[in-house]
Amino acid sequence: MRKLIFPLGSTAPFIFTQPAFAHTPEPSQANSHAWAIVAIFVASLIYLEGLRRIAARDALSRIAGPWRMAAFAAAVAVATAALASPASALGEELFSFHMAQHLALMLICAPLFVAARASLIMTWAFLPFAPLLRSSLQALRAPWRALSSPLAIWLWFIGFFGLWHLPGLYLWALRNEAAHALEHACFFASAYAFWSVAFAPPRRGTLGYGGRVLFVASAALLSGLPGALISIAARPLYAPHAMATLRHGLTPLEDQQLAGLVMWIIGGLAYIAAVLALLALWMREAERKALRKSRAATTLVACMALSAALTGCDDAALWRGGQAVAGVNVGGDPQKGAQYIAAIGCGACHSIPGVSGASGLVGPPLDNIGRRVYIAGLLRNTPDNLEAWLRDPQKVVPGNVMPNMGISEEQSRDIAAYLYTLR
Known part of the structure; x- marks a missing residue:
């Protein structure tokens, strides 16, 4: 029934x-x-x-x-x-x-x-399965x-x-x-x-x-x-x-x-x-x-002055401790940096020349990063800024999509040394 x-x-x-x-x-x-x-x-x-x-x-x-x-x-x-x-x-x-x-x-x-x-x-x-999953899920x-x-x-x-x-x-x-x-x-x-x-x-x-x-x-x-x-x-x-x-x-x-x-x-x-x-x-x-807008007027002149000072630097020769970055060791080991990049899994999000399997499409490609003027569109591309960004991107730009990967100071120096070879 x-x-x-x-x-x-x-x-x-x-x-x-x-x-x-x-x-x-x-x-x-x-x-x-x-x-x-x-x-x-x-x-x-x-x-x-x-x-x-x-x-x-x-x-x-x-x-x-x-x-x-x-x-x-x-x-x-x-x-x-x-x-x-x-x-x-x-x-x-x-x-x-x-x-x-x-x-x-x-x-x-x-x-x-x-x-x-x-x-x-x-x-x-x-x-560990990121490259396989990325290729399998591409379609x-x-x-x-x-x-x-x-x-x-x-x-x-x-x-x-x-x-x-x-x-x-x-x-x-x-x-x-x-x-x-x-x-x-x-x-x-x-x-x-x-x-x-x-x-x-x-x-x-x-x-x-x-x-x-x-x-x-x-x-x-x-x-x-x-x-x-x-x-x-x-x-x-x-x-x-x-x-x-x-x-x-x-x-x-x-x-x-x-x-x-x-x-x-x-x-x-x-x-x-x-x-x-x-x-x-x-x-x-x-x-x-509202607070950011209220501060904009007072900081505009300082930002313009800082920008003028920074643009006066030669983009082909960034400085660290008195040594030019272009073509000169910045204090790290580029070979170790490439190994760290592969081990940490940066290639899951970025396309990075010279690193096996680094063909991610989530973040921007890192080719020619050594010749770029800015990092993340905000920071002047200097070794200190790049290392700070690698160690704690959320502190530099809160809420951005790049997670903190737990990179140490020594690792960030080596990774930065490798990235500056990409010119």
Whole structure:
């Protein structure tokens, strides 16, 4: 016997139908969730390997500080409690608890993983395979850009949330362990991408704060709609929990109403908190811009004078300690510098002549860098400036796309010596 959820006629697809209460079998997976335990364990191993490689470059404090590692530990704890703990068995019996699991995954775990820089740190674990992965994924670059645009991510996030809460698909996921794993993977992946866009470091190519507020607020409005509809429905829409709810002293309709309120109210509060955080960041950025403009007039004359003094230098003969750079040793070993460049993996982002496998397209090519006037478009191209940029680019230009690679003073001197041979 079939019971229609919506009056779509006898040809309504399975996703809008479910069995009547009297014939509803118990969910089949019995809360094993072995896939969740395996996924959490593997992700933790990859993250720890990434931390190990970062620590080997003495860059742990700059790339993954204590609070980021604490965020990852908290995310793992919440994911374990929601998906792989004895308490998670309630998700198979109570619809309201199952909805709380989904919100924990999307609104707690995913933002914590973003705060932990999980994707960046995990990438370090695969650094030895960077040339192979780069060549293998080259053909996917164009479709990946289309699928990872802010609009596409917003559509994935809203679409998966609404789709998997259709009664038919929800019942399929509840009865089939593989479908259940796919459901939660869709929720987490789309949420991780969503919060990565919302709280990405501000730089060229990312949404401005106004766009981010609209990005999150519109998602909040549409994500709360299913919860509102579920909470005001006049009859139960999700039959699989009908018998189990009675064992917990709830009627199926009460359990459904509670689930709707969890999705609508509790989820809405999380989105409101995110919007308020973005507004605070937006105001702080506006204050910084106003302060920079107020200082512009007083620093203009000094900048012009400094620029005039610097342009008086011969571009073919930069100076370090009284020695000209062009054709003269600047204090480092170019051969060691080339070896350091290959070992650190600079070629994953830059095209560097003379370094095997250095054909990256993320950053600018470094050919002829020895004859360039400026570094990163801001710093005069001197050995001291180049070495400072190599050791800590985030300190020189905060928020730029080049990460701190943990390069020591001696390594930076040797790398600079090699780069100045590229003329």
